[in-house]
Amino acid sequence: MQKAAIEKNNEAIAAQLAPVGRETVQDRVYSELRRALIGGLFEPSQVLTIRGLADALVTSTMPVREALGRLITEKALEALPNRSVRVPPITLERLDDLLRARILIEGEAIALAAARMGPRQIATIETILGEWDEMRALKHKKDVDREVTLNQSFHFEIYRSCGSAVLIPMIESLWLQSGPCIRVAIYAFSEAGEVDTAQYHRRIVTALSTQDAQAARESLVADISRPFTFLRSKLQAAAAKDQT
Amino acid sequence: MQKAAIEKNNEAIAAQLAPVGRETVQDRVYSELRRALIGGLFEPSQVLTIRGLADALVTSTMPVREALGRLITEKALEALPNRSVRVPPITLERLDDLLRARILIEGEAIALAAARMGPRQIATIETILGEWDEMRALKHKKDVDREVTLNQSFHFEIYRSCGSAVLIPMIESLWLQSGPCIRVAIYAFSEAGEVDTAQYHRRIVTALSTQDAQAARESLVADISRPFTFLRSKLQAAAAKDQT
DNA sequence: TCAAAGCAAGTGTGATCACAAATCATAATC
DNA sequence: GATTATGATTTGTGATCACACTTGCTTTGA
Known part of the structure; x- marks a missing residue:
């Protein structure tokens, strides 16, 4: 045997x-x-x-x-x-609609994640933040692709911690829908002023490491709202110009 | 010419x-x-x-x-x-996960709808409520299929009024995911006590016709939570029996 | 000169076939 | 007698083909 x-x-x-x-x-x-x-x-x-x-x-x-x-x-x-x-065209209504849904669902996800993220997960997102700084340090070439990828990794590492098999696919769907819009905004950011995205992410990390769900949610809302409001004003300006 | x-x-x-x-x-x-x-x-x-x-x-x-x-x-x-x-199996975690997502998203949808529903839309859902009572009046045969259809029409007539092209497909997806579970609950309802579903719906209509978003949201949460908590206790009982 | 008809290239949809992997039942082996 | 091999059947996947519809261009007619 x-x-x-x-x-x-x-x-x-x-x-x-x-x-x-x-x-x-x-x-x-x-x-x-x-x-x-x-x-x-x-x-x-x-x-x-x-x-x-x-x-x-x-x-x-x-x-x-x-x-x-x-x-x-x-x-x-x-x-x-x-x-x-x-690929769906951008309209003002759709932009607002997408942002509202993302605030609602990603906000809930990060609030859930705040209570569940251990030192292990916090370390992971801090690593991603580090890579971001590294990339920024040698700013000779603007690698928008890498920027997009890092941003995505940062957010989804958090969302994965929320422990909801239902919310995460919905968030993926929302990113899929807003992706074509966001790219436009990121390009515009790179040209215009270029406020540091990392500072928004750092506030999120701080809130998460102190398990402050409310602060995490608010920081996240500020982070994801930025490209949308930017794009929104740009679209409105373009619409006003078309009027004339 | x-x-x-x-x-x-x-x-x-x-x-x-x-x-x-x-x-x-x-x-x-x-x-x-x-x-x-x-x-x-x-x-x-x-x-x-x-x-x-x-x-x-x-x-x-x-x-x-x-x-x-x-x-x-x-x-x-x-x-x-x-x-x-x-078709995905039912687990306790999944049940809780689905309910939380539905409360979050459908709650938001009905709150938005509360501000946007006119007398026209209110009349439509009252008609559906009327059909429900009619069906209940001649209760000789339990038409579970019709019950499910009417319930669906009632809810989606409301959601359609929320004016969000992003939220509605998400709600449809959630219904798709919870459908196989809910049917089990409805059958169980029909056998056990059979609390009147219509009374929950009536409270929703009342809240909507007075444009009270908060009350509408709460009534809706009560309505959709019922089959879930029912199923939940049933599952727990079954799990306890398996243990022995 | 311009609009409508006609033609041709391109595109999505559904059916069928070939192939590989999985499943199940039977047979062979220890 | 239980376990492993072997074979037949079933199933999903991808390729190809036939057909219908769309689109853009050319040609024809007023």
Whole structure:
């Protein structure tokens, strides 16, 4: 009866081998499109074609159409009556609508997270803050992509701590929807004054490390409101100019 | 120059003809599955196969797999590592998580709606309430399906008035996720005591017609919490029994 | 000269097929 | 007799094809 011995051996092997995983092509396409959307690589109102994307991603149309369908249901893309799909255009109403929803849900998430984040999690987000400073130190080239990625890591590291399997996908959906807008704002920030985003994040970290849920929520609201109000005034100015 | 005359004739025709619309098979499959999910026609933990559903819906696999993919992204279904898909099982944590999210988001939606609902909208939900009473009057047969449908119409008529294109899809997603659970609760209600759901709805209508956002939110919370807390205690009892 | 008809290229949708992985039942082995 | 192999069936995934609709351009007619 070597059963126990065999079992033990298997466990030893299992401990050394990493699970290989089995990501489908569709999953990769979906992730890639998500990344592009959140990063703002597509412009608002830009139309996307299945075959065009399939060529760009070097696959067939099959995985692309399923990924597009999924993105449409989470409102990251929009299905036109012509059956073509585009990234949703920016309007003032939509901007306000998105911001309100993000304040509501991300605010709740960070309030929950404030009570649950241990020193381990705090350290992680402080590391991200450190990378941010590092990037800022050598400011010869403006790496907007990296800026977007770090911002995303910072926020989602916090949201992950809220412990809600329901809220997190909703927040992802909201980021997907606001991604194309935000990129525009970040570019504009980089050109105009460039208030330091890190200072907002630092206030969030301070609030979280003292488990002050209310302060954390308020700091977060200030952080995410900034690009929206900025974009809002820019849009209004553009609308006023069109009027004349 | 008959141009104006022709134009006029075309308009006359357009006024009489209804737009035919062009719903795809995939859309119909998706709607049908949504209906089934919200109505609780599938049991939690039930696994669904593409070919099985395609046979049941009398189409090919193509529209079904795309509809399933969409439902998976909105967490209405769950993709297992085996690549099979099932309706998510009920757990205590998930129940609490869903209720918290629903209170947060639907509460916000009804508060927004309170300020925006006119006499027209109030009349509509009162009509739905009337149909409910009518159904209750002839209580010889318990029509759970109709009960579910009326409840859905009542709530979404309100949510539609909140004017947020972002919040409403989120609420739909939440209903999709809690549908399979709620059905269990409604069945249990029908057997056990059967407190009148309509009285909760009436309190909501009263609050809305006086534009009292706070009262509306509280009444709504009471309404949607009921099946959840009921189910919660039932689950805990079952867990306790399993322990022994 | 300009608008409408006609044609051609492009695009989304659904069906079918090929293949790989999973599942289940049966058979073989210790 | 319990466990492991082996085989058949089922299932999801991706590719390809056929068809219908849209779109943009050219051509035709007044």
